[in-house]
Amino acid sequence: MNISFTRLAITTAVLAAMTATSAHAGGLERGGYNIDLLFDPSAYALEATTTYVNPQRDLKNARDTNPANGLGSNGLGGGSTSVRDTDSYWVPRVGIKAALGDSGIDCMADYSQPFGADLDPGRNWIGANDNTKTKIETDNYAVTCSYKWAMGPGKIRVIAGGFYQEVEGYKERLVAPNFYGTGNGIGRLDLKDNGWGGRVGLAYEIPEYAFLTSLVYNSEVKFDDIEGTIDLTEVTVPGPLGPAVPITFGKYAVTGEASVPQSLEYKIQTGIAPDWLAFGSIKWTDWSVLQSVGFCPATASPLTPCTSLDLLYRDGLTVTAGVGHKFNDQWSGALSLTWDRGTSTVINTQSDTWTLGTGVAYKPVENVEFRLAGAVGILTSGSSRSTTVNGVPFGDDVSYDYGNDVVTAVSTSLKVRF
Known part of the structure; x- marks a missing residue:
């Protein structure tokens, strides 16, 4: 048995399964950071991956907290009490890895979209004054290197790198009812910024036993100067002389500040029998850094008010376990189960998620590899209610329930080694 090839073949199927299951996690995560390409044993490798995710979160029993304020979808506290909240999305990732001769140094550069949000309940539900559409995207450009040397039966590897991240997004909601026919009452917040982060880690591998373990820390990315605008040109309210004026x-x-959270992830895999591999991981993410993100003009006034994105997150925890198997020299597969602890506390819909993932890897020739993976998960039930934190009310526009909903994902990738 060629042990090195067995490890490589099964590992690629494992990576396929984990890519699909990690594309919808707690907080704003869409797969997060991934440096698995750095451990590819070839001198050079190029990889491209895309994942389609379809979360089917439905809100039900929605209740307008204050129907008298005229902010339901029809301007009278009305609208649908049930609505599909989430929208589908794509998660791309492209990376290249190179070994610098026989120095023991490997480096990789990659582009990814690690975080984001896409909510689209629309304007015809009873909570239109809370949200009609929210979209946030991040673009991450990273370089990561490692230095490895022999230690005991295997090799130890020290990892370090940095990344540049851009964030851009918007949120729309009903600010005032359209009683006068001069606007739709929708206000819109647009925002963008960029920041820097870094990572350090340690890994140990014994190729003979298909053993690899790693611990990687990713720093937070501080967006200290988020620039944006609040557009209220579609908003009209009665003046001192009444609706006639x-x-x-x-x-x-407006400006604001926020952070993408730091994270710490431990991974392990090992051969357990000929052509069989077991793997697992646990990741902590500091989502509690995102509570209420305020956006204000230089001088706030009744005509230029502040606004905020209210999240009230708690820290996230993601645990994955699974097995992989090599069927023959061309085909291998993997199966995984992931539990992701929900980051929502009293408001919003980020509940616990259980996801079953499967992946296959096909190697038609020595240096080319195709991967296909799928995942199906359960978004567990919960509710969103009004609350008060340090004397400040949150979630007081609308309350609602949500049941056990489904999330599905499909991922494809191509890797070329040379």
Whole structure:
């Protein structure tokens, strides 16, 4: 048996399964950071992956907290009490890895979209004053290197790297009812910024036993100067003289600050029998750093108010376990189970998630590999209610319940070694 090839063949199927299951996790995570390509034993490798995720979170029993304020979808506290909250999305990743001769140094560069959000309940539900559409995207550009040397029966590897991250997004919600026919009452917040982060880690591998374990820390990315605008040009309210002389609003600049959280991830895999591999991982993510993110103009006023993105997250914890098997010299497969602890506390819909993932790897020739993976998961039930934190009310626009919903994902990738 060629042990090195067995490890490589099964590991690629394992990576396929884990890619699909990690594409919808707690907080704003869409797969997070991934440096598995760095451990590829070939001198050079190029990999491209894309994952389609379809979370089917449905809100039900929605209740307008204050129907008298005229902020339901019809301006009278009305609207549907059930709605599909989530939208599907794609998660791309491209990376290249190179070994620097016989120095023991490996480096990889990659592009990914590790975090994001895509909510689209629309304007015809009773909670339109809370959210009609939210979209957040991140673009991450990273370089990671490692240095390895012999220690005992295997090799130890020290890992370090950095990444540049851009964030951009918007949120729309019903700010005022459209009683006057001069606007739809929708206000929109746009935002963007960029920041830097870094990572360090340690790994140990024994190729003879298909053993690999790693511990990697990713720093937070601070967005200290988020620039954006609040657009209230579609908002009209009665003036001091009544509806005949309404007050109109405009578009103005706002600033804010937030952070993408730090994380710590431990992974392990090992051969357990000829052509069989067991693997697992546990990851902590500091999502509690995101509570309420405020956005204000230089001078707030009744015509230029502040706004906020209210999350009230707690820390995330993700645990994965699975097995992989080599069927022959061309085909291998893997099966995994992932539990992700929900990051929502009293408001929002980020509950616990259980995901079953499977992946296959096909190697038609020595240096080319195709991977296909799928995942199906359960988004567990819960509710969103109004609460008060340090004297500040949150979630007081609408309350709702949600049941056990389904999330599915499909991932494909191509790797070329040379």
